[in-house]
Structures are given as structure tokens and as C-alpha cells.
Amino acid sequence: MGIFDNLLGNASEANIEKIEEELIDIFANGEHVERAFNIFRDLFVFTNKRLILIDKQGVSGKKTEYHSIPYKSITHFSVETAGHFDMDSQLKIWISGTSAPISKQFGKNNNINKVQKILAGYVLN
Template identity: 55%
Template sequence: MSLFNGLMGNATEANKEEIKKELSRLLMAGEEIGASYKLVRDLIVFTNKRLILVDKQGVTGKKIEYLSLPYKSITHFSVETAGTFDLDAELKIYVSGRATPIAKQFRKDDSIFDIQKTLSELVI
């Protein structure tokens, strides 16, 4: 069911060991993965030091952007739930020094609240 959820744009909790292996070249000494969520091909990874957003681009997904956000640089964030006609839920993360928020869209509200709760625990 998690593959179906991922294809539908719903974030699913990702396997920590697989994510640790995938991000091994990025993680610092002593950095541990707390929670991670897979959204189709992209990842939202919470470590004990930062938030890592992984954006796999292109048809093959070989081009990858790794965006590292120290928790102290996140000034605020918001969750917008899906409506009757607008079926997408959205998470916006505002970072100091950046004019526009980082936005991630979800097809359902369910997983967005888990991500928001984890973000709250690490930022606030």
C-alpha cells in the first residue's frame, strides 16, 4: 500500500537504514536520521542536526538536489489542508535569507500532519 500511496503523492514513512545508506556521503559524523518520509521520488529527512530535502529531477531521477536546512534557519512553517475542489495539501517552510517559502505538495492531509509535528518538535 505504501508504494500506491507514494505514487498518489502521499508521503509515506521511509526505511531509516535505506535512507542512511542513500545519504551516507552527506551525513556528518554523529548525525543520525530521526524520521524520513518519501514523496514519490523525493525525500524529507529529519536528522538530529538539520532537515534534508532530496529532490530527484528529470525522467531518470539521476540528477538530485540535496537541500540542507539547519533547524535554526527555519523561521516559521505552515500547513494548508486539502479542500473540496483543491485536493492538494501543502507544507510551506520559511527560511531566513530566502524571500519565498519552500513548498511541498501532498495529495492527502494525513501524512502532512506527521511531518508538521516532527518539524514542530525540532524547530520550536
């Protein structure tokens, strides 16, 4: 993926082995990465137990937020795709006990449908 795609927020599949090495200290027993997507500096990590949203913050990206969402806590989600004049798509995830969704932006030419399909597979099981 090129730097221009990164700036537009286009999602690409991440290297699972590398992600597992980075997250080994936060995994529960028996947990492992099944799929992962880069969106600029952020990550969507689908494990066999939960969705982890990783938000790299600041100029250096050293400050990191790990948002763990058990699949059973996701009540519903939506995808808004980009139109002809839109520059981005949006994924919203609602978690039980909260009124406002978690919202993530994707670039126009992205894998938002692939992310949605994987999310549906975990949430609907």
C-alpha cells in the same frame, strides 16, 4: 504504499537504515537519520542536526538535489490542508534570509500533519 498513492504524492515513512546508507557520504560527524518520509520520488529526511529535502529529478531520477536546512534557520512554516474538492495539501517552510518559502505538495490523504508535528518538534526546541 501503492503506485496510485505515489502518483498523488501521499507521504509514507521511509526505511531509515536504507536512507542512512544512501546519505552516509553527506552526513556530518555524529549525524544520523531520525525520521524520513517518501513523497513520490522525493524525501523529507529529519536528522538529529538538520532537515534534508531530497528532490529526484528527470525521468530516470538519477539527478538529485539535496537541500540541507539547519533547524535553527527555519523561521516559520505553514500547512494548508486539502478541502472537500482539493486534491492536495501544501507545506511551506521559510528560511532566514529568504523571502520566498520552500513549498512542497502532498496528496489529499497523506501524513502532512505527521510531518508538521515532527518539524515543529525540531524547530521549536
